[in-house]
Amino acid sequence: MKTLRMVMAGLIAVSMSMVALVAATDNSGDDRDRDNRLSARLIGYNEVPSVSTPASGRFHGTISRDEQSIDYTLSFDGIETTVNQSHIHFAQRSVNGAIVVWLCQGATRAPAAVANLTPECPTSPGGTVSGTITAASVLAQAAGTGGAAQQIQQGELDEVIAAIRAGNAYVNVHSAVSPGGEIRGQLKAADDDDR
Numbered sequence: 001m002k003t004l005r006m007v008m009a010g011l012i013a014v015s016m017s018m019v020a021l022v023a024a025t026d027n028s029g030d031d032r033d034r035d036n037r038l039s040a041r042l043i044g045y046n047e048v049p050s051v052s053t054p055a056s057g058r059f060h061g062t063i064s065r066d067e068q069s070i071d072y073t074l075s076f077d078g079i080e081t082t083v084n085q086s087h088i089h090f091a092q093r094s095v096n097g098a099i100v101v102w103l104c105q106g107a108t109r110a111p112a113a114v115a116n117l118t119p120e121c122p123t124s125p126g127g128t129v130s131g132t133i134t135a136a137s138v139l140a141q142a143a144g145t146g147g148a149a150q151q152i153q154q155g156e157l158d159e160v161i162a163a164i165r166a167g168n169a170y171v172n173v174h175s176a177v178s179p180g181g182e183i184r185g186q187l188k189a190a191d192d193d194d195r
Contacts, residue, residue, distance in 0.1 A: 036063040038164060040171045040185030042076065047172075047184045048096050054078040055125075055183050059103075059171045061133075067161055070133040074103050074171065076183060077126030081176035084108040086121060086129075088160070090141065090150055092168045093186050098141035098150050100160050100169070104129045107176065113154070114139060124175070133157070165189045 042057035044050060057076030064070070074086060085108040091097025102110040104121035119131045140154035152159045163169045164187045175182040 035165070035189050036065065037061070038063065038070070038072075038187055038189060040187045042171060042173060042183040042185035044178075044183055046093075046170075046186070047178070047181045048094055051178050051182055053080075053178070053182050055080075055173075055175075057171075057173055057183050057185070059185060059187065061187075063161060067158065068134065069157075070161070071130070072103065072133065073128060073130045074173075075126070075128040076122075076173055079124045079126060079173065079175050079182055081124060082107050083121040083124055084174045084176060084179060085110075086171065086173045088133075088164075088187070089170050089172055090152055090160070090163050090168065091170060093170070096180075097170075098152075100139055100141055100152050100163075101133050101137050102139075103131065103171065108174070111139065133160075 038061035040059040042059065044053035044055060055076060055078035057074065059072065059074050061070045061072035083106045085105055086103040087099040088101040088103065089097045090100045102114050102118040105118045106121035109115060110118040114137055117137050119129050122129055135155040135157040138152065138155055138157050138160055141150045141152050160169065167186060167188065169187045170184055171187060172181040172184045174180065
């Protein structure tokens with residue numbers, strides 16, 4: 001009987017060790033995947049200056065494991081006029097910055113360098129657009145709003161990803177009534193809808 005208890009205790013200890021090992025392995029993969037998931041909640045109050053609008057939106061993206069692309073989905077609702085365009089801008093919260101990536105084009109067309117890579121914006125009052133951002137999607141921005149040098153060069157997807165992970169990039173949807181932006185949300189690394 002004592003031998004049976006010792007064998008059972010040994011089996012339980014080995015089993016627990018295996019569970020801990022599997023959990024540790026899974027968590028490291030989950031952390032990496034979490035760092036590759038992006039999200040933003042877009043509302044008018046995040047605009048600079050703030051906009052009073054019933055519109056809202058969500059951005060979800062995934063950075064590829066090799067960091068050579070970002071697959072994204074942008075959805076919005078409640079925009080009562082034409083959606084002109086949507087972008088990722090390079091700037092911290094509450095500051096306007098330069099456009100680094102076009103997410104969709106509408107009444108305002110994307111520059112020739114990225115026009116063929118940029119999908120059409122959904123029609124108002126809402127909709128969803130999906131696409132893939134690559135190095136070819138990144139525009140050169142020597143200067144942002146107010147002429148400040150921002151120094152992201154054309155094709156520098158790694159710099160855009162670094163800015164996103166540092167909390168220094170935002171998604172903006174521009175409309176006919178709010179050409180400077182109707183809804184905006186700061187991008188976050190981690191798929192957290194409350195951020």
